[in-house]
Amino acid sequence: MARTPREESMAAITAALNPVTWRCFPSHLLARRVVAAHDRQNLVDLLRTVPGVTVGPWADLPEPADRNDPRVRVLVDFLDSRLWRGVSVRTLCRNLVTVLHEVA
Secondary structure, eight states, X not given: OOOOXXXXXXXXXXXXXXXXXXXXXXXXXXXXXXXXHHHHXXXXXXXXXXXXOOOOOOOSOOSOOOTTOHHHHHHHHHHHTSOGGGSOHHHHHHHHHHHHHHHO
């Protein structure tokens, strides 16, 4: 069954956070990683629309998004208004993807 772009983005963000100790991150670093994973997934989705292009596996997320990206500020505000460290990575990612889609 095909996943929606929102589900693909959530999976990409979960994968980018799951292997690390994301609960120890300050909110601004977590937000930067989330935006970077979201953008990388959007690139994958775009590349899949090009005939003849095969998208291979990615290495680990190399760099967080720029700290001045306006989406980072929105996510930081969201995180700082919640007790996000107490939820599962899946719940956190679902909430953050919802916020990202609202600001898009």
